[in-house]
Amino acid sequence: MRKATLFAGLVAGFSTFAFNAAQAVEIEYWQYVFETRVKAMDQLIAEFQKANPGITVKQVTFPYADYQTRVIAANMAGQGPDVMQLFYGWLDKFVSGQLLQPLPTNMFPHDKIESEFFPIVSAMKRGEDYYGLPTAVRSLALFYNKKLFTEAGLDPANPPKTLDEFVAAAEKIAKHDASGNLTVAGSTLDMGGQDHQWWREVLIRQFGGTPYTDNDAKVAYDSEAGIKALTFYTSLQLEKKIGQAGFMDEGQAAFRGGKAGMTIDGTFRLGSFKTIKDFEWGVTELPANAQGVRSNYASYFANGISSKTKGEELEASKKFLAYITSPAAMEIWLKTVGELPARRSAALTEANLKDPVYGPFLKGLEYAHTTLFKDEAAQRQNAIDMANRVLLEGQSVKDSIKQAAEAEQEIIDAAKP
Amino acid sequence: MAAIEQRGAASDRPGRSFGDRISMRTKRLLWVWGFLALPILFYTVIRFYPTFQAFYLSFTNWDLLRPAKFIGAANYVKLFKDPQFWKVFKNTFTYLIVGTPISLVLAFVIAFFLDRVRLLHGFIRALYFLPYLTTAAAMAWVWRWFYQPPPIGVINDVFGMLGIPQQPFIRSVDQALFSIMVTAIWAGLGFQIIIFMAGLRAIPTTFYEAARIDGLGEWAILRKITLPLLKPTTVFLVVFSSIGFLRIFDQVYNMTTNDPGGPLGSTKPLVLMIYQTAFNSYAMGYAAAQTVVLFTILLVVSLLQLFILRDKK
Structure with missing residues (x-):
């Protein structure tokens, strides 16, 4: 049996070799290292090569911390990838640095993109052109620990739907020792995790404001709504004592360790939480406000074509990009990585919507917002500092918001090309 | 031949x-x-x-993407106007000015007494040296967990048992820098002890014998013989340890990865600021200007120390 497969492999190898000799095109695809993503891409490449025998795709990966630098440095050296993965928040930088070429409209017509993908892909549009398309998208949801829910006398089949219910449930779950130290958190508080997105795109809107105006180039949260949103967030620790920033180091660690009743996190955490053995957990939509207003933050890694790719390679790259953003590819990606399909038709299937895990994330996508970050790391840091000034230094929420808004406006202005 | x-x-x-x-x-x-x-x-x-x-x-606005353009001293002007830079500057010198003397005094005291211990001498010396061999990143993570609030932080658990109030350590703007400094001192201690012991051993025993015959007390021997003759070793360690503290990075970065150099920048040293400017914001020109400033500080501090501690002939 083994000999037979070996022989078959050899024959197959020779035949593709012979074929390639005639019209071989090799293109390079770059993404960062994340085991399931690399595996899914291997599978997609295999499928693609089967359908397009003249093209070979070489996958090149780098650790996440290095990835952006590598792409930029390789571009300078003129040796970059043909098709690359990029975070939507890097697009301004990549477009102004001429790393990407616009997607050709004959193969990727705008009306098709706009009708078939979730509206958040508009973040890949600059001027009249789209510069990339995602295979998968991510959104946020509320994870909850069913065991802690039961212990606190809450119904694990009926997780909180509104912010008030969320606070009430957290208060019931939270436990403190005799000297007042938190031993079990009702909900995690971790601005460095996903809370800054929750605050920015969800809470501010739920308290009646908008985080930014002018295509996210103007900070608008130095407002009544911004103050109310941050007051709500910081009061979770300062008054209601349902959680504590830095509790068990990180929010996700506290939840994993079974020491937190709830945590807000993204689809990308599913892989890690699926290995939890000590308790059952559930997922529900992010809580609505009293008026039923919901919001969510969605993000994604898109795939774009390098500005240096030309001729045969460009044709092959276009085909490859079309394949990895096709519904078939999205299904493979969902199964392997657990990230949601970027096309409505592939995402909003009945089976997916009924799925207890994917369902809440998918519902979130419908009303999700995507912040057009100019300098994601610096803007995130700014939100962390804003909360810390209130939590650690006792600064008033109003002053902290004002300071944060001014600092963030400076970051945004400095990043303008 | x-x-x-x-x-x-x-x-x-x-x-x-x-x-x-x-x-x-x-x-x-x-x-x-x-x-x-x-x-x-x-x-x-x-x-x-x-x-x-x-x-x-450092005189350009290079951002990796576009060709560098000469912009004169604009980066330096921006740097000296940046309040974050002055905070980082203060942090860096706190690491240096507090860290170096404490680590050297501690290392000397341990070396001085360890030199007299015969029982398990090699074993104890190895124990002190062990942290120096360990990866800084691994140690930083262990300490990071030690410092956690209850219920998982070991130090706070011990405090709880002894009835001492809980401390926030690396979650506090006042304590974080010193909490990290302790781990850096601990990590470098083994190396300094070994060097001090080598220096102590190099002092000829005849000097001590002569001093004892002349009736000098232990304190006088230490002051008049041991410390002066140990000067070359001390100079080396002062310079070496100062450069180490001025370049501190691993401990800080690994103990505060969620909020690098935080909370609120209270632990951020210059090297971390350079790293973030270069590899998070890709402002290479600005980062180069910060590097030049760090280089100048290192040079001045080292020359100053060599000058102060020089042999007066």
Whole structure:
């Protein structure tokens, strides 16, 4: 049996070799290292090569911390990838640095993109052109620990739907020792995790404001709504004592360790939480406000074509990009990585919507917002500092918001090309 | 052998090949420089060229993506106006000014007494040296967990048992820097102890014998003999440890990865700021300007220390 497969492999190898000799095109695809993503891409490449025998795709990966630098440095050296993965928040930088070429409209017509993908892909549009398309998208949801829910006398089949219910449930779950130290958190508080997105795109809107105006180039949260949103967030620790920033180091660690009743996190955490053995957990939509207003933050890694790719390679790259953003590819990606399909038709299937895990994330996508970050790391840091000034230094929420808004406006202005 | 004899005799005889005409001395020099050329070339390409390049970059607005444009001293003006830079500057010098003396005094005291211990001497010395061999990143993570609030932080658990109030450590703007400094001191201690002990052993015992015969007390011996004769060792360690504290990065970065250099920038050293400017914001020109400032600080501090601790003749 083994000999037979070996022989078959050899024959197959020779035949593709012979074929390639005639019209071989090799293109390079770059993404960062994340085991399931690399595996899914291997599978997609295999499928693609089967359908397009003249093209070979070489996958090149780098650790996440290095990835952006590598792409930029390789571009300078003129040796970059043909098709690359990029975070939507890097697009301004990549477009102004001429790393990407616009997607050709004959193969990727705008009306098709706009009708078939979730509206958040508009973040890949600059001027009249789209510069990339995602295979998968991510959104946020509320994870909850069913065991802690039961212990606190809450119904694990009926997780909180509104912010008030969320606070009430957290208060019931939270436990403190005799000297007042938190031993079990009702909900995690971790601005460095996903809370800054929750605050920015969800809470501010739920308290009646908008985080930014002018295509996210103007900070608008130095407002009544911004103050109310941050007051709500910081009061979770300062008054209601349902959680504590830095509790068990990180929010996700506290939840994993079974020491937190709830945590807000993204689809990308599913892989890690699926290995939890000590308790059952559930997922529900992010809580609505009293008026039923919901919001969510969605993000994604898109795939774009390098500005240096030309001729045969460009044709092959276009085909490859079309394949990895096709519904078939999205299904493979969902199964392997657990990230949601970027096309409505592939995402909003009945089976997916009924799925207890994917369902809440998918519902979130419908009303999700995507912040057009100019300098994601610096803007995130700014939100962390804003909360810390209130939590650690006792600064008033109003002053902290004002300071944060001014600092963030400076970051945004400095990043303008 | 024959060649050498010949060379000695024929060095100034005309009509011979070039190799025979140059003197023994020149030949030796050629050999020496021949061997030295390799490291010099290496250093020029790997060290000096990038250093000068950094000086040049610090006057540009290079961001990796577009060609660098000369912008004069704008980066330096921006840097000196940046309140974050002054905070980081203060942090860096706190690491230096508090960390260096504490670590040296501690290392000396331990070395001084360890030198007299005969029982399990090697074992104890190895124990002190062990942290120096461990990866800084791994140690930083262990300490990071030690410092956690209850219920998982070991130190706070012990405090709880002893009835001491809980401390926030790395979650506090006042304590975080010192909490991290402790781990850096602990990590470097083993190396300093070994160097101090080598220095102590190098002092001839006859000096001590003579002093004892003259009736000098232990304290006087320490002050008049041990410390003065240990000066070269101390100078080396002061400079070495200062440079280490000025360049502190691993501990800070690994203990505060969620909020690098935080909370609120209270632990951020200059090197971390450079790293973030260069590899998070890709402002290479600005980062180069910060590097030049760090280089200048390192140079001035080292020269100053060498000057203060020089041998007065």
